[in-house]
Amino acid sequence: MKFAESPVxxxxxxxxxxxxxxxxxxxxxxxxxxxxVYLQAFNDEFLQAKGESRYSRVIEIPANRGRIxxxxxxxxxxxxxxxxxxxxxxxxxxxxxxxxxxxxxxEMPKDEIRKRLAGAERDFTYVKRQIPPATADAxxxxxxxxxxxxxxxxxxxxxxxxxxxxLGFTGAADVGQEGIELAYQAHxxxxxxxxxxxxxxxxxxxxxVGSIREAQEGKDVRLALDSRIQSLAYGQLRATVEQHRAxxxxxxxxxxxxxxxxxxxxxxxxxxxxxxxxxxxxxxxxAVTDEFEPGSTLKPFxxxxxxxRGKVKPTTVIQTAPGSLTIGxxxxxxxxxxxxxxxxxxxxxxxxxxxxxxxLGLPPAEMWELFADVGFGTAPRLGFxxxxxxxxxxxxxxxxxxxxxxxxGHGIAVSLLQLARAYxxxxxxxxxxxxxxxxxxxxxxxxxxxxxxTARDVRRMLEMAVQPGGTAPLAQIMGYRxxxxxxxxxxxxxxxxxxxxxxxxFVGFAPASQPRLVIAVMIDEPSAGKYYGGQVAAxxxxxxxxxxxxxxxxxxxxxxxxxxxxxxxxxxxxSV
Amino acid sequence: xxxxxxxLLAALALCxxxxxxxxxxxxxxxVELEREHARARALDVEWGQLQLELSTWGLHSRVERLAAxxxxxxxxxARRTRIVEHPAP
Numbered sequence: 001m002k003f004a005e006s007p008v009x010x011x012x013x014x015x016x017x018x019x020x021x022x023x024x025x026x027x028x029x030x031x032x033x034x035x036x037v038y039l040q041a042f043n044d045e046f047l048q049a050k051g052e053s054r055y056s057r058v059i060e061i062p063a064n065r066g067r068i069x070x071x072x073x074x075x076x077x078x079x080x081x082x083x084x085x086x087x088x089x090x091x092x093x094x095x096x097x098x099x100x101x102x103x104x105x106x107e108m109p110k111d112e113i114r115k116r117l118a119g120a121e122r123d124f125t126y127v128k129r130q131i132p133p134a135t136a137d138a139x140x141x142x143x144x145x146x147x148x149x150x151x152x153x154x155x156x157x158x159x160x161x162x163x164x165x166x167l168g169f170t171g172a173a174d175v176g177q178e179g180i181e182l183a184y185q186a187h188x189x190x191x192x193x194x195x196x197x198x199x200x201x202x203x204x205x206x207x208x209v210g211s212i213r214e215a216q217e218g219k220d221v222r223l224a225l226d227s228r229i230q231s232l233a234y235g236q237l238r239a240t241v242e243q244h245r246a247x248x249x250x251x252x253x254x255x256x257x258x259x260x261x262x263x264x265x266x267x268x269x270x271x272x273x274x275x276x277x278x279x280x281x282x283x284x285x286x287a288v289t290d291e292f293e294p295g296s297t298l299k300p301f302x303x304x305x306x307x308x309r310g311k312v313k314p315t316t317v318i319q320t321a322p323g324s325l326t327i328g329x330x331x332x333x334x335x336x337x338x339x340x341x342x343x344x345x346x347x348x349x350x351x352x353x354x355x356x357x358x359x360l361g362l363p364p365a366e367m368w369e370l371f372a373d374v375g376f377g378t379a380p381r382l383g384f385x386x387x388x389x390x391x392x393x394x395x396x397x398x399x400x401x402x403x404x405x406x407x408x409g410h411g412i413a414v415s416l417l418q419l420a421r422a423y424x425x426x427x428x429x430x431x432x433x434x435x436x437x438x439x440x441x442x443x444x445x446x447x448x449x450x451x452x453x454t455a456r457d458v459r460r461m462l463e464m465a466v467q468p469g470g471t472a473p474l475a476q477i478m479g480y481r482x483x484x485x486x487x488x489x490x491x492x493x494x495x496x497x498x499x500x501x502x503x504x505x506f507v508g509f510a511p512a513s514q515p516r517l518v519i520a521v522m523i524d525e526p527s528a529g530k531y532y533g534g535q536v537a538a539x540x541x542x543x544x545x546x547x548x549x550x551x552x553x554x555x556x557x558x559x560x561x562x563x564x565x566x567x568x569x570x571x572x573x574x575s576v
Numbered sequence: 577x578x579x580x581x582x583x584l585l586a587a588l589a590l591c592x593x594x595x596x597x598x599x600x601x602x603x604x605x606x607v608e609l610e611r612e613h614a615r616a617r618a619l620d621v622e623w624g625q626l627q628l629e630l631s632t633w634g635l636h637s638r639v640e641r642l643a644a645x646x647x648x649x650x651x652x653x654a655r656r657t658r659i660v661e662h663p664a665p
Contacts, residue, residue: 064620064624067624067627074631074634075627075628075630075631076631078624078625078627078628078631079624080621080624080625080628081621133621156628158628158631158632158635159631159635160635162635162637200603204607204610205606205607205610206603206606206607207602207603207606208606227636228636231635231636231637231640232636234637235637235640547651560658
């Protein structure tokens with residue numbers, strides 16, 4: 001039977017039925033097309049997001065914190081990635097064997113791990129922070145559920161306590177907290193970036209869609225610091241502080257031609273790699289943040305001013321007998337009355353009466369101006385946290401006796417760094433060098449404060465002060481001409497001077513024929529018997545200066561013969 | 577007319593296959609590039625660690641201590657130092 005003749009086809013249906021079915025289909029297609037247009041053109045974000053989430057990933061690009069280098073490129077602070085192991089305690093399922101292996105890898109007792117996982121925090125706890133990546137990989141290989149890792153950076157300081165105060169350290173999240181780390185935070189810090197990529201089924205990145213945020217690696221900082229000189233200075237400072245049972249001390253080494261800080265060390269110090277038991281007194285960068293009354297190290301400034309203004313000549317005779325001078329109700333004394341002295345001898349023997357008499361012949365405004373010009377009373381603004389201004393009162397409030405005592409460094413306070421910098425005017429023919437923490441390659445121009453002739457005159461006087469007959473023969477070095485000045489001051493305590501507590505200091509430079517380095521030394525409360533700057537601070541100066549000149553290869557400017565020391569008992573004691 | 581159409585169809589098919597192949601090649605190369613990038617980063621990290629190690633072992637105070645303790649060396653004082661003039665080259 002043919003299909004066309006099938007009896008099923010025989011009945012005739014009304015035409016509207018087939019039309020109706022056709023219309024149904026047409027409506028169905030129209031709805032589908034409408035939906036498709038809606039999803040493709042009007043409400044496309046949702047599906048696109050769903051699609052993208054199946055292949056595209058945003059990945060973090062980590063950025064390293066910059067390194068801190070010394071002037072010769074030696075690394076002083078380096079960040080390196082480490083891993084931290086953390087856990088969601090509720091998810092952790094671990095058998096005894098895994099626990100044993102974990103304890104072994106993390107070098108922790110098993111009980112300690114159990115205690116951490118059973119702690120109060122149910123959804124997050126650190127198991128161990130900052131472990132080497134290799135160990136972390138071994139931990140990951142254990143495949144313990146609930147145990148996770150995160151990447152962190154840890155900063156290491158190979159120099160340890162030697163550089164601690166200059167470098168400072170970083171805290172959590174690699175942010176600078178002290179020293180250079182804080183001062184150059186913006187420069188050192190890296191900015192992590194992120195980018196969008198397409199990953200395949202195996203997790204490989206197969207295509208770079210685009211970067212969302214460019215990662216910025218932290219930049220390196222090259223310091224002026226010379227690590228050889230720094231370790232020498234720190235080592236010798238520590239030996240001196242221990243020998244004299246002092247409470248603390250500081251040393252600053254400057255390059256006279258560039259104003260670079262080649263070394264800066266303080267005691268007490270700390271180890272920046274292990275800051276568990278850190279106290280405030282260790283943290284303080286004394287050479288920069290602490291001010292002290294410098295004592296006789298200020299005498300050369302008064303004398304220089306008097307010379308510059310033509311009030312005295314180096315050979316002018318000043319009567320210091322009978323070794324005391326009464327101004328109003330106060331009396332200034334010399335430890336050893338000297339009689340009639342030339343201006344040169346006032347510096348050489350460090351006579352308080354002599355310098356007071358010279359100061360009283362000068363207008364207070366000019367004295368104030370010189371002190372302000374060499375940087376006393378204003379912070380050096382290096383970017384170190386807590387830089388001391390020092391104390392320099394306005395000259396209008398000075399009484400004559402104060403002007404006299406200020407000439408030998410009492411009633412005025414400076415930081416060791418300010419003092420070292422001020423001495424650059426004598427080391428470089430009257431110019432004050434700008435300070436720099438960063439390496440400077442060319443000699444820099446300073447601000448002229450004194451005439452070159454005056455600076456040279458004072459330089460000669462300072463050279464006399466370290467020769468036999470001066471207050472600091474122990475500051476001499478074989479092969480080099482040295483110039484410098486001692487200071488010994490009573491410490492200020494409760495608004496008065498403590499009778500038996502001293503600050504011993506020495507500031508000097510060498511080679512005197514063409515000064516290359518300025519070194520300032522301060523020893524706080526030496527309490528092993530000796531306290532004169534010439535006995536405590538000068539030998540430290542000599543050791544550091546000798547080693548530094550040798551490290552820098554500075555040619556000697558004096559014959560190689562043993563230094564002359566005065567016979568025992570004949571040392572010149574300075575006035576305190 | 578039909579022949580031209582067939583020719584074009586064949587060319588189209590070839591192009592399509594070429595596109596797929598080159599895309600695959602590109603992805604493979606990109607995976608390799610990524611791997612090298614990761615290696616560069618790892619080497620960078622290692623370099624930092626080695627630098628750290630260098631600084632730690634080569635610390636001046638450590639070298640001096642070892643030289644004094646193990647080898648019995650010490651820095652000569654100026655009395656034992658002779659400075660020689662370097663002849664002009």
